[in-house]
Amino acid sequence: METISFDFDRIGTEKDFYTTAARQLKLPEHFGSNLDALWDVLTGHISLPVKIDFINLTMSQLETFSDVIAVFEDAAGELGDGFVFNYSLKGL
Known part of the structure; x- marks a missing residue:
């Protein structure tokens, strides 16, 4: 299973996140950079199986990116064992 990590020491804004996501997940150029x-x-483009980790999240980032985290959690529920998602707070 491939593991893809998003290091939130390097992600500060939504724009940073979507730029990183496009690169890390090898998304097409026409990717819309929004939750939908x-x-x-x-749920339809990335190769499975995959494990995605969000690391070094601060409490502030946890709040800022809560909708993004929810999309990843929902995708994990939808796709089952082929899609694993975890996140961890910085310092824990």
Whole structure:
């Protein structure tokens, strides 16, 4: 299973996240950089099986990116064992 890590020491804004996601997940150029487009690519574009880790999240980032985290959690529920998602707070 491929593991893809998003290091939130290097992600500060939504724009940073979507730029990183496009690169890390090898998304097409026409990726829409929004929650609906994110859902579409997670559930229909990326190669499975995959494990995705969000690391070094601060409490502030946990709040800022809560909708993004929810999309990844929903995708994990939808796709089952082929899609694993975890996140961890910085310092824990």
